[in-house]
Amino acid sequence: MPDTQTVVVLGGGIGGVVAARRLRALAPPQTRVVLVERSLRQSYPPSYTWVMTGERRPDAITRDLARLRRKGIEVVEAAVDAIDVDARTVSAGGAEIAYDHLVVALGAELAPEAVPGLAGEAFTYYQADEADRLHRALDGFTGGRVALVISSLPYKCPAAPYEGAMLLESLFRRRGIRARVEISLSTPEPQPLPVAGPALGAAVTAMLERKGIAYHTKRKTVEVDAAAHEVVFEDGAREPYDLLVAVPPHRPPAVVRASAIAGDTGWAKVDARTLATAKEHVYAIGDVTAIPLFDGLPLPKAGVFAHHEAEVVAGNIAADLRGTTGGRGFDGHGFCFLETGDGRAASARGDFYASPRDIHMQKPSRLWRLGKAAFERWWLYRWY
Ligand SMILES: Cc1cc2nc3c(=O)[nH]c(=O)nc-3n(C[C@H](O)[C@H](O)[C@H](O)COP(=O)(O)OP(=O)(O)OC[C@H]3O[C@@H](n4cnc5c(N)ncnc54)[C@H](O)[C@@H]3O)c2cc1C
Incomplete structure (x- = not known):
């Protein structure tokens, strides 16, 4: 009987969904992948500006996380109220969930x-x-x-x-x-x-x-x-x-502020390359983290980073579970569209971990705006 390990992902937003899907694809089949999220109806934030302007209805950019159950992920609809890194458990909705590896992707609270x-x-x-x-x-x-x-x-x-x-x-x-x-x-x-x-x-x-x-x-x-x-x-x-x-x-989610992975500011403190916290087998990705860059400015809170960090962490945990070496590191590269109105968008990309940073913007065009819409369709299709 193979040894069953449990990887728990907290938060089913951009980082959490990518982490859970990649873990399911890469970890040994007997691994349990558990995703805990308080709200199974998940919307795609880069399109919120289009909801504001009336170009999208909220339903068109919203998906049900319950779909991931068909893909072999145990989806738990519950609010996480404590993370106990010593007992290796999280408590959510009155139940205790034990983990071998934990990925915290709880985002930022408004x-x-x-x-x-x-x-x-x-x-x-x-x-x-x-x-x-x-x-x-x-x-x-x-x-x-x-x-x-x-x-x-x-x-x-x-x-x-x-x-x-x-x-x-x-x-x-x-x-x-x-x-x-x-x-x-x-x-x-x-x-x-x-x-x-x-x-x-x-x-x-x-x-x-x-x-x-x-x-x-x-x-x-x-x-x-x-x-x-x-x-x-x-x-x-x-x-x-x-x-x-x-x-x-x-602000950082209350459950993270109260946990052992919080740094001085309440955001999760992680290694910039591996996203590992100081607690063994506990990682944090995306908006919940605070990653200082060379000049003290923080790495922006953006889906593109949550996504790539999730890929790195999922790959490394899966390698660990398989007994191979992962060794991938998040490289700080990012890309974003910047809409400028009149059906146009600019785009910016660069290496945010470089010193000095080298971020370039391409001037606004209809093509980049089409690119943003295509990326939205791909995202909603690929990850749910
Ligand atoms: C208007 C707008 C436009 C944006 N445009 C872009 C863009 O163009 N490009 C880009 O890269 N980024 C963009 N972003 C930012 C991007 O959406 C976030 O950076 C990204 O969602 C962060 O992913 P995450 O997984 O860290 O957190 P989130 O996606 O916020 O997910 C966190 C999840 O944790 C859940 N959660 C929180 N607390 C608990 C709890 N106690 N128990 C259970 N569940 C909990 C939440 O319900 C949520 O689903 C935009 C954001 C906004 C608001």
Whole structure:
């Protein structure tokens, strides 16, 4: 009778799905692959901006994780409430699940309540259902001040707020109301996508300028004054709005903050190449991790990294289970599309682990926009 080992993957978002699928493909057949996720209905976040603009319905980008059961993965629908690395168990939905290897892919938690006045007042496209609510609000919007704020750092997908601002600008033009709309974008960052370097930041700033989007840097949101319809920033500046769109504050999931794999900031601390935590046979991937780059900036929280880290970890765990050497390392390469409106997207790619980093942007074109749509279709087909 072969020895049955259990690999437990926590979180069924981008990193968790790839990890579970790759483990099922690569690990010895007798291995149990268990995926624990609190919500089996999973949406594809890069398309949330299209839900906002009405180009996608949430259902079109949502899949049911229960499908993975047919592929030999044990899918458990439950919220994880404790990780015990000494006992090698996780507790979820009142049950204890024992593991031999653990992959933590619990992502980042959105915490709108961390900014007084924000919850209930601001729209966001950082969740599928909320993006749809914003879409309906935009349908009835005929003009006024649209303030988009990146509340605090870190946040997922460095490009998404910039895409959001440019897509809204494009939408208002298409609807013939652009002259009646003022758009602003405020961020605590010193420039767009600081991790991608000053040249790329300057190119995005120039795009915003050409589109008449007022761009304010080094502004951390501390309060939303709903009565006055103003966002209040740390330096005392205020931004008036008729429609407020926010990237809410992000924080590590409570269960990770309380666990032995959390670093000083509460995010999971991992080896940048192997994604191993300091605890034996415990790995963390994707948004739940904090990986400092050579100059102290963090590796962005992005699906492309969660995906590639999942491939590396799954390959190495499978090799371990087979008694061979894995030895693959995550190399820090990343790629992303940056939509600029009018059916166009730019693309950026580079080595985020290089010192200095070398990130290049290709100028906006219809082709890259088609590429983004093709990638979405492939993703939803390939992994579910
Ligand atoms: C609007 C938007 C656009 C984006 N565009 C891009 C893009 O173009 N390119 C790109 O690379 N990235 C993009 N991203 C970022 C990308 O979606 C994330 O970086 C990626 O999803 C991270 O994957 P993950 O597996 O680490 O976390 P997630 O995909 O967030 O998955 C975490 C999972 O863990 C589950 N979970 C959390 N806590 C618990 C618990 N206690 N118990 C059980 N389950 C739990 C959650 O329900 C979730 O399903 C975008 C994000 C947004 C919001």
